[in-house]
């Protein structure tokens with residue numbers, strides 16, 4: 501099934517149905533995978549360049565988002581991490597000045613809430629009732645207005661990019677480094693319909709739906725795990741310091757990808773946090789576009805939806821020994837067990853036993869970027885800040901909504917500046 505083409509086993513059909521596409525203006529995704537192609541053909545192959553862009557934004561994003569105080573301060577870390585991730589992701593996706601525009605940032609942060617409110621409400625009713633129920637959903641009208649605002653904010657950017665490549669220019673090569681955003685690539689490579697401003701603006705907002713909450717929630721969950729097991733703070737910080745001592749500040753002597761590759765313990769920690777708290781517990785999800793008979797004779801009728809119980813699978817005794825134990829060096833030990841295991845068991849890699857990022861041809865196309873972002877944010881904030889739970893509080897409880905898993909949004913954490921110097925700068 502891993503190798504079956506999308507014409508036979510579709511991921512996007514499931515996604516648009518999950519999003520109640522008729523009522524959230526997302527049907528256009530069924531005709532176009534431009535958002536997938538840009539991640540697979542531009543972002544991932546040119547990851548070093550885009551991580552340089554992230555590095556340029558991350559210090560300012562953290563300095564203006566996180567409290568710069570030497571006294572312990574109680575904060576909701578989840579919204580703060582969403583803002584940091586929204587800033588650095590927008591720098592890569594749509595560039596400046598939009599990446600620092602509070603209206604844009606709040607829009608892409610709030611959009612998933614409205615989207616899920618519409619979709620999850622409608623999912624509770626039979627399809628024939630959707631039209632009537634949708635009429636009474638305020639979130640549906642908020643979504644429509646968000647698409648309009650996104651169009652207003654992004655139109656001048658798209659105009660500028662069009663001007664740069666207009667008559668008299670050298671075409672697609674003329675844009676400066678900072679304008680070589682993912683939006684620019686999509687405008688160059690998209691067909692007539694895909695490059696219409698309205699559809700392009702909606703696609704940018706949807707890309708943020710896929711990227712911001714998943715990534716920021718991963719960082720928040722890692723911080724909760726660290727606060728619950730504080731002995732690991734010093735281990736991760738020592739690894740960062742050792743890497744900086746040997747390789748200089750991040751990206752100075754060797755590229756950022758190589759620098760981050762040295763953070764093996766941090767990488768293993770991420771794998772363990774994601775095992776216990778993935779944002780999506782059913783993954784991958786596919787719809788059969790035609791009747792299928794598998795090699796073992798299993799017959800799947802056309803239109804059936806198939807999901808894998810990723811969370812239960814990786815947390816079963818058959819796959820993970822003592823799955824109830826938090827053991828952040830599991831994948832580190834596996835990688836060091838034999839020389840040919842060194843490049844396996846890494847965060848962001850897909851495997852039949854680790855479906856956090858889906859599987860096969862249609863696995864998450866943003867996963868390499870996502871893990872690098874998580875690592876870069878951790879380097880920055882672990883060196884700049886101390887964290888702990890407020891007195892008498894512990895790890896927030898996990899919550900579930902259909903196939904989504906997330907920490908209690910009201911959870912608080914204590915933060916204070918460390919001021920010991922940062923190898924990201």
Ligand code: HEM
Nearest residue numbers: 511710711714715783784856857858859862863864866870
């Ligand atoms: C920790 C962070 C993330 C997690 C856990 C995650 C997880 C997933 C999963 C499980 C899927 C479904 C894969 C499948 O069906 O096989 C997916 C799809 C997708 N992800 Fe991610 N993701 C993350 C971050 C990102 C980021 C940062 C981006 C963008 C830069 C991104 C863009 C996408 C897109 C566009 C799709 C849909 C692909 C399609 O149209 O089929 N994701 N992701």
